[in-house]
Amino acid sequence: MAVAHHLCQFLRKNETIDFSTLLSHSPREEATSNINKITYAYIAPFIIIFGIVGDVLTVVTLTHPLLRKSSIIYTYLTLLAMTDLLTQFSVIPMIMWLLDIRACSKSSAFFYAHIGFPLANALMGSSVWIVVFLTLSQYMAVCKPFAYGLRSRKICYVLFALAYMFNFCIYAPWAVKKNVHDISDLVPESFLVSVCPYVVCDAKRPDWFVIYETARELISRIFPFFLVAFLNIKILITYRNTKRDRMERLANSQKKFMFEKSEKEEKRLFILLFAIVIVFFVCTIPAAPLTILVADTKNNNVGFQIFRAVVNLLEFTKFAMNFYFYCLINPDIRSICAHVITCKKITKPARVKGQPTTPLSKYTRSTKNSTIRDANKNGEKRGIDGNDNDSKKFDDSRNSSLKSGKDSVRRGVPADSLIEKLTVIKENESVTSDTGDHV
Structure with a gap:
């Protein structure tokens, strides 16, 4: 990364490139290189493998015949797992880019400059909006139970397609953020082994690009957070009001038992919804300023690289935790997942919410x-x-x-x-x- 950074500086200033000096690293450049090595070579692969395993288990479990046509929530979770799985795979080339492990060819340079980063971030944005639609479906089930048309499987697929099209459209202009420079004529033959002649550098940003980036991050990360927080608060308020009305209709002999049971359910629901909002905030919001501020000029800035590493790890963790966060809290999904992992046949159908019991x-x-x-x-x-x-x-x-x-x-x-x-x-x-x- 240090060599590419210096090459971009020389190309930006139209200065003569001294390749002998260029290949010598300063201690400050070694510091940023060590940060990237620890973050993306040791920690990130573990998180990504953890997430891929979870997403595969989600797809296998939720496409089980006992769950395939049950609650619409499971359809959203299946689509979310597929999107997160694509996201985990899409960030692997970007991690290799940050570790300076990349193929030296014109096609690979074109991919890193115009496809890689927009693709990974568009998939991340799609995952964020699928979580919003999942929360919206839960809100409609609790607060608007008779509006079934908005919770149909057809609407689920329509919203899923809209999430993809919308995010790929708003991240498409990112493709012009970088350019590919061919310096084959400038690199001496003795340095071709150490220096790739295809250099990816930041393009000169027009004035509208900063406005575009700000609006993009507001739409893809910040606004969804407020939507998820609002919908979860409404779910909790409606649940408490419904519980109070139910308690008023019960006889005195039943109130004590039902009160204790409902208090436990409310506490568990509150912890779950609160955790969803906090994790969404911590793992998603910091990435908004990062994608705006990231630039070649900050590649050797130790403080910024530490911030970038922490934010990227948090975002990787969010996509890796969706299975463990949304699926394993459901006892029916846990039971079927355990049978899938151990390759055991389920002799008795699970009593799954949203699915009819035995005929x-x-x-x-x-x-x-x-x-x-x-x-x-x-x-x-x-x-x-x-x-x-x-x-x-x-x-x-x-x-x-x-x-x-x-x-x-x-x-x-x-x-x-x-x-x-x-x-x-x-x-x-x-x-x-x-x-x-x-x-």
Whole structure:
């Protein structure tokens, strides 16, 4: 990085390049090199691997048949994990750039100058906005439960596509921030091994570019933070109001138990929402001024490089923690994830929020069937001597009752009065058992 920094300085000032002096590093340049080495060679790879494993587990777990078509929240989490996975892979070339590990070719220089940084930051911005839409979906479920149209899977995919298109559009002008300089004619043959002739340097910034960068960071990082904070506060307020109304309707004998249970739920919800807001603030907001201030002239500024290293590590950590933060707090997801990791078959479906339990036909039966079965048994006992009149009368009465039931429905008689009570078969009972819990 020090060599590239000095080359950019010479090119900017149109000075003669002394390559012998250029290849000698000062102690100050070694300090910034050591900072980058510790940050991006030792710490960042661990965080990125940690995040890739988490994102892969998220996708594998949330695309499990038991969760694939359940709550819309799981769809948002799956899309968030895919975006974070792309983000983790996109920052790897940028880390290699900061470590001066890069291919020396015109195509690689073009990638670093015009594609690499805009791509990584556009994916980061998309992830931030997917978190906003995820929080918005939770807000609609709690505060506007009857507005189902805004929580449909179609709307989820539309918002996901909008997040990508919007962020790629606002980060596209970043592609003109740097230029590629070919200095093959200036580098002596003896230095071609040590100096790459394709140098990526900052372009001269027009006046509008600073305004663009400020507006971009306000839209992609700062404004989403305030949205997430506002929506989470509204969720907590609505939850407390709903809990208070529910407690007022309960009998005095039930209030003590329900109060203790609701207090624990409220405390857990408050801690979770508060942690989401704090982590979002700490890991996202500092990156806004960094992307505006970063420049070639600060490459050997030790203080700025320390700030840059800390901010980048925080942002890497945020994208790596999404699985552990949003998914592992759910016991159903933890259970399915454990079965996926251990390659165990799930014999009993998990009771997942938003997903219907075992179909009604398996767990319920009509008491009418039991009555008919008992009547048939008694009829067999009475009809051993060949008496067919009773069975004929039974069939006639059953047909007439069914016919009268249909006529009653046509006349507008409530259907509930025609349906016998259902019996719920417990899971430890056989389907043919005669006992059960009445609904």
